Amino acid sequence: MNLLLLKQLSILSAIAGALIGLVASFSYFTFVTCLLILMLCVSAVIIVYLKQNELIGIINIREGCIFGAIIGFIAFIGFSAVFAPISMIVGWLIPSYTLGFLRFFMGGVGTFIVMLFLIIFMAGISALFNGFGGLVTAYVYELITGIKKENNQNSSVDFEIK
Numbered sequence: 001m002n003l004l005l006l007k008q009l010s011i012l013s014a015i016a017g018a019l020i021g022l023v024a025s026f027s028y029f030t031f032v033t034c035l036l037i038l039m040l041c042v043s044a045v046i047i048v049y050l051k052q053n054e055l056i057g058i059i060n061i062r063e064g065c066i067f068g069a070i071i072g073f074i075a076f077i078g079f080s081a082v083f084a085p086i087s088m089i090v091g092w093l094i095p096s097y098t099l100g101f102l103r104f105f106m107g108g109v110g111t112f113i114v115m116l117f118l119i120i121f122m123a124g125i126s127a128l129f130n131g132f133g134g135l136v137t138a139y140v141y142e143l144i145t146g147i148k149k150e151n152n153q154n155s156s157v158d159f160e161i162k
Helices: 003-024 028-040 042-052 061-093 100-107 109-145
Strands: none
Touching: 003 028, 003 042, 003 061, 028 042, 028 061, 028 109, 042 061, 042 109, 061 109
C-alpha cells in the first residue's frame, strides 16, 4: 500500500474526527448529530475530497472499503481524543452539564481502562460503517465515471507484515 496515501488518510481523518469532537462538545443534540455523522459518512466526505483534489486516482470497490475502514477508525479515535477531555473538564466545572457523564470514568484506573476499551470498540464499529460508506462512494464514482481499475498485481492494497 502507498504509505503517502495512508498518511494522508490518517491525517485527514484525525483532523475531521477532532473537529467533529470539538463541535460535539457544545450541546447534547449536537453530540448525537456529530456522532451519527462520524459513524456513517466521514469516509465518504474524505474520499470525495481526495478525489476532487486529485490526491487519489482510480480506486476500486475493495480499496474504497479499506480506505473507509481506516478513515472511520482513526476519525473516531481523533473524536474521542478531543471530546472526552473537554466533556470531563466541563463536567467537573458545571455539575449539571449533560455530557459530563465522562467524569465518572475518571474515578480510577479500572474505569479508565473500561473507557479505553469502549473507545476502541466504538472505533471498530465506526470502521465497519465507514468501510461500507467508502465502498458505496467508490462504487458511485465507478458508476459515474464508467472507469474501472484494472486488476493487476502492482496496484494492490494488500498489507504486508514484515
